[in-house]
Structures are given as C-alpha cells and as structure tokens.
Amino acid sequence: MNFLFIINPISGNEDKSHLLKMVKTELNHKHQYTIFKTTGENDLEKIQQKLAKESFDRVIIAGGDGTVKLVAEAMKDQQLPIGILPAGSANGLASDLDLPENPKDFIPIALFGQTRKIDAIQINEEIGLHISDFGLNAELIKEFESSSLRGKLGYAINSITTLFQSKGPYEFKITTPKESFTKKGIMLALANSKKFGTGAVVNPNGKMDDGLFEILIFKKLDLIEILKTLNTKSELSSDFVECIHVxxxxIETNTPIDFQIDGEYCQKLKKVKAHMLPKALEIAYTKK
Known part of the structure; x- marks a missing residue:
C-alpha cells in the first residue's frame, strides 16, 4: 500500500515523532509512504497538489478534528480511505468512531482497519464532519486559540473566563424546507455526531451515517445539565437543549456571533447555510 501521512505538528501541543516511529514499526518494506506536515500556510492547496500528483491507497491523519476537516475538504473531488491517529486538543470524531486511546491499538486500525462511510455537512463554503456551533462553545474556542494553554486543561481554564464574558442568550432565525421559526439560546449547534471533543454527550441520538444532522438549541446555562453531558447514559432535559433533525x-442572527466548525474558530457570522453530504467520507473505525 502507498500511504500519505498528514501530520499537524502543533495540534494538542504534542510531539508526533513517537507516533511516526510506531507507524514505521507497523509497516514493512512492502508499503510506501509520503509525509506532509501542515504549516498553516496554503495547506489545503498543497494537500490537493500531492493527491493529484500521486496515487495513494489511504490517507493517515495525525491531528485533531480540524485537521481531519482540512483533509476532507482537500479530498472533496475524490474519496480515499482515511485513518485517524488522534492527536488533537480534543478528538471528538475519533471518540465517536470508538477509536482506542492507546496508540498501540489505534495505529493498526488507522493503517489497515475496516472502513465505513460517514456523512458530512456543507456549511457555507466549508465542510463540517463533527459539531459546529454559534455562541458559547465558539467563544470558548476563540479564547483557547489565543491562549498559551493547550489540551483539555486549557479548555477547562479558558471556559471559566468565557462563561462570565458570554454575551448570550442570542436570537436565531431557523429556516428549513418545511418551516421558519425563531429560537433563543446561549448556543446553537449543527451536529453530525454525539459528542464534543471533551467527551461531553450533547446529541445522544446522533448518527454519522443516517443522512441527517441535528440542530441543537441550548437554551440556558444549567450546571446540572452540563454535568449530565459527561454521562453517556444521561438524557438531557428538553428545557436545556432542543433537538431538530434536518x-x-x-440560520440567521440579528448581530454577528462567534462561529466554529469542528473545533476550528471561523469568525463572527450573521448567516449560515448548511446541507447534508451523504456518505461523503470513508474512514477507518473500531468494529463492534
């Protein structure tokens, strides 16, 4: 097999050299590989050029949800199997795919594991694979990206400041093919999976391959309900979050609101158009 390894050197504030060494141990002389490290400068175009110049059998990604999103956008006109080496500050997509946390276990799955096709969401001009949102969580990610603290500890510490500074609740005008209505909330998410990268379960009935995504409207700050998200078996109150399948x-707002896609801060937006991209990505996963 011929692999393209795409490595995000700064994701998760973690050195990826140990992962690469373990990957090389798994491979033998029968397999070839090319390594590409992201720099934050024209990565999308550079990955597209590599994919156009050479024929690969599988793309392996060492990074977080944002790096997987980047590769998905680069592969929009072709579909190669993807393997994930979870190495981000938050790895929500890997968690939803039930990938193991130990590299000795997830590396063989990424390289040679069985694949499945999952949906994606076209969000304005970008692709979302996991969870994107207006409001509180996007504000947190904005603070996190400008902070020197990385990893889940960084999320936790920055969240304290963000909770006190949030300008919500916000008013959202929601238009679907069937109806148009207005809702208020501290956050509105477009979800194609169950969990945030922190492990919080916010969309218990979400499936990545059912041809639907969910609009989640978080109505208020509620500590008890937030703690429930850490338990996969807990059912969230409808007074805390409302779910609509579409x-x-x-989505339109009166004023620009912070928006993020798959853990990557975008900008303040007043309008987002989103639609389903069924079976858009082929990805290695843990077979149950």
Missing amino acids: TEVT
Missing part, C-alpha cells in the same frame, strides 16, 4: 437549514 437535511438542510439556514
């Missing part, structure tokens, strides 16, 4: 939606 294949397409337009």
Whole structure:
C-alpha cells in the first residue's frame, strides 16, 4: 500500500515523532509512504497538489478534528480511505468512531482497519464532519486559540473566563424546507455526531451515517445539565437543549456571533447555510 501521512505538528501541543516511529514499526518494506506536515500556510492547496500528483491507497491523519476537516475538504473531488491517529486538543470524531486511546491499538486500525462511510455537512463554503456551533462553545474556542494553554486543561481554564464574558442568550432565525421559526439560546449547534471533543454527550441520538444532522438549541446555562453531558447514559432535559433533525437549514442572527466548525474558530457570522453530504467520507473505525 502507498500511504500519505498528514501530520499537524502543533495540534494538542504534542510531539508526533513517537507516533511516526510506531507507524514505521507497523509497516514493512512492502508499503510506501509520503509525509506532509501542515504549516498553516496554503495547506489545503498543497494537500490537493500531492493527491493529484500521486496515487495513494489511504490517507493517515495525525491531528485533531480540524485537521481531519482540512483533509476532507482537500479530498472533496475524490474519496480515499482515511485513518485517524488522534492527536488533537480534543478528538471528538475519533471518540465517536470508538477509536482506542492507546496508540498501540489505534495505529493498526488507522493503517489497515475496516472502513465505513460517514456523512458530512456543507456549511457555507466549508465542510463540517463533527459539531459546529454559534455562541458559547465558539467563544470558548476563540479564547483557547489565543491562549498559551493547550489540551483539555486549557479548555477547562479558558471556559471559566468565557462563561462570565458570554454575551448570550442570542436570537436565531431557523429556516428549513418545511418551516421558519425563531429560537433563543446561549448556543446553537449543527451536529453530525454525539459528542464534543471533551467527551461531553450533547446529541445522544446522533448518527454519522443516517443522512441527517441535528440542530441543537441550548437554551440556558444549567450546571446540572452540563454535568449530565459527561454521562453517556444521561438524557438531557428538553428545557436545556432542543433537538431538530434536518437535511438542510439556514440560520440567521440579528448581530454577528462567534462561529466554529469542528473545533476550528471561523469568525463572527450573521448567516449560515448548511446541507447534508451523504456518505461523503470513508474512514477507518473500531468494529463492534
């Protein structure tokens, strides 16, 4: 097999050299590989060029959800199997795929594991694979990206400041093919999976391959309900979060609000158009 390894050197504030050494141990002389390290400068175009110049059998990604999103956008016109080496500050997509946390276990799955096709969401001009949102969580990610603290500890510490500084609740105009209505909340998410990268379960009924995504409207700050998200078996109160299943939606706000896609801060936006991209990505996973 011929592999393309895409490594994000700064994701998760973690050195990836140990992962690469373990990967090389798994491979033998029968396999070839090319290494590409992201720099934050024209990565999308550079990955597209590599994919156009050479034929690969599988793309292996060492990074977080944002790096997987980047590769998905680079592969929009072709579909190669993807393997994930979870190495981000938050690895929500890997968690939803039930990938093991130990590199000795997830590396063989990434390289040679069985694959499945999952949906994606077209969000304006970008692709979302996991969870994207307006409001509180996007504000947190914005603070996190400008902070020197990385990893889950960084999320936890920055969240304290963000909770006190948040300008929510916000008013969202939601338009689907069937209806148009207005809702208020501290956050509105577009979810194609169950969990945030922190492990919080916010969309218990979410499936990555059912041809639907969910609009999640978080109505208020509620500590008890937030703690429930850490338990996969807990059912969130409808007074805390409302869930709407859709294949397409337009979200509009009166004022620009912070927005993020798959853990990557975008900018303040007043309008987002989103629609389902069924079976858009082929990805290695843990077979149950």
